[in-house]
């Protein structure tokens with residue numbers, strides 16, 4: 068167990084909750100007084116507003132609003148526990164060391180982030196704290212296995228999903244998903260009534276209320292449109308609604324008009340729900356055989372056999388002054404009071420679900436198991452980003468795909484604009500983009516369809532679509548978004564083969580046969596019979612009969628799929644092995 072200290076600061080980033088939280092649990096275990104802070108980081112917010120740096124800049128950003136409302140929810144929860152949130156609007160890299168000094172915190176705890184810019188920020192904060200005689204303790208929280216926890220037998224990272232997921236499942240232990248209890252013996256300290264730290268860009272005192280959106284330079288975007296309920300309270304509601312459906316997930320998840328998937332992605336992105344809690348819920352519904360092993364033990368993978376020496380941890384954290392004892396405490400160390408052999412679900416809002424016994428119905432178990440697989444995909448992409456950070460600089464995961472010459476010029480720009488605005492003349496693409504532009508959410512099947520259409524029907528560089536998604540997705544997460552786009556563009560690890568090209572019309576017919584999703588989002592096509600709506604060629608005739616004029620009431624198709632397919636095969640031929 069690490070040494071104890073009088074005051075600690077917990078720095079929240081994408082973990083906006085007060086339960087099952089590795090950094091909070093460690094701080095409460097090891098400090099007497101625990102302050103909790105969030106910084107609206109101007110390094111992140113400024114580009115969202117800056118048209119010169121971001122083609123899709125907008126003051127109406129649902130993510131900022133979601134974070135703000137989630138902070139209000141969390142602040143209220145912390146106040147009920149004697150604490151409260153310190154919220155700052157400044158450069159986090161400068162503000163956190165200043166805040167630690169102002170509060171007299173010996174240690175700053177945070178949960179690990181995997182994006183290269185965040186890793187660099189944490190390194191800089193770690194160095195600044197160290198120079199002032201303080202420490203930064205970084206803990207694994209948003210994944211079950213991180214960085215090089217799971218490696219192949221030959222010591223490489225996994226670049227193919229199936230063996231990765233098998234290793235993940237094989238190495239899952241109760242300790243890895245046990246609740247990180249946030250109940251002391253340390254206590255939450257309320258925000259002190261002190262002036263802004265010396266040199267802070269935010270002049271407000273430390274106990275100032277959470278800034279309004281307008282103070283941050285943003286305007287309301289409307290969370291209600293996509294049913295995006297913020298905070299831990301919202302997450303608990305979404306999860307409660309999903310768990311009764313989890314058993315059908317495998318059979319219904321591809322149907323966009325059904326409310327069949329969890330819709331937890333934004334909550335996972337901002338940590339208003341605990342990933343460990345979700346894995347426990349999936350296991351309790353029978354996923355992965357229902358029970359993890361009791362402890363990490365000797366097996367063929369690296370999990371549970373990490374080198375936790377201070378030197379190794381400092382090297383692995385890229386120089387940040389990681390607190391070795393605390394980091395080790397986040398793994399299955401024998402004296403770690405977070406590690407409990409039995410699943411203890413506590414008061415996390417998933418308790419009921421977690422305590423359910425595994426359903427006997429094998430079909431229901433399969434639903435939970437397939438859902439667990441999606442959570443594993445999420446981690447797969449995090450570890451890809453950790454091991455191949457060059458993808459954050461725009462590189463294709465498979466370098467030969469950077470030889471492709473994408474469509475450019477006025478026509479490509481016009482096609483891209485039509486794609487963004489849902490004016491391609493392909494109803495499934497346009498309906499998906501209409502939902503996306505209105506709500507910030509898009510169903511996974513439709514993300515694949517529209518991404519494939521942009522890249523393989525319009526011949527446009529996947530990076531342009533990736534950037535549009537990054538600007539608008541409520542659940543935008545660099546690792547998952549890049550992984551999804553590179554999967555569709557075939558340049559990613561374990562991606563769709565380059566010669567496989569989705570036919571948007573058959574995808575539409577297969578996954579929305581009665582056109583329920585299409586008609587909802589494209590009311591102009593309401594009178595077109597379902598059997599004629601999917602294929603633009605048939606649609607032309609059926610629309611005329613229904614009194615709908617293509618080009619006026621609904622766009623004519625901007626490309627012809629068969630011709631586009633031929634061009635794409637020629638374009639992609641450069642990746643063939645020489």
Ligand SMILES: Cc1cc2nc3c(=O)[nH]c(=O)nc-3n(C[C@H](O)[C@H](O)[C@H](O)COP(=O)(O)OP(=O)(O)OC[C@H]3O[C@@H](n4cnc5c(N)ncnc54)[C@H](O)[C@@H]3O)c2cc1C
Pocket residue numbers: 320328329330331332333335336441442444445446448509510511512514515518536540542543544545547548549550551552555
């Ligand atoms: C082109 C493209 C871009 C994408 N961009 C993102 C993104 O920026 N952020 C994001 O969270 N997901 C992204 N995804 C993955 C997926 O589409 C969403 O996670 C999912 O649609 C969210 O809905 P849900 O919460 O109902 O998911 P569920 O089906 O209920 O899945 C549960 C959770 O598993 C995770 N998950 C599911 N599928 C994937 C996947 N393929 N890859 C990684 N994680 C997954 C998500 O956290 C999700 O909330 C992208 C997929 C594609 C094809």
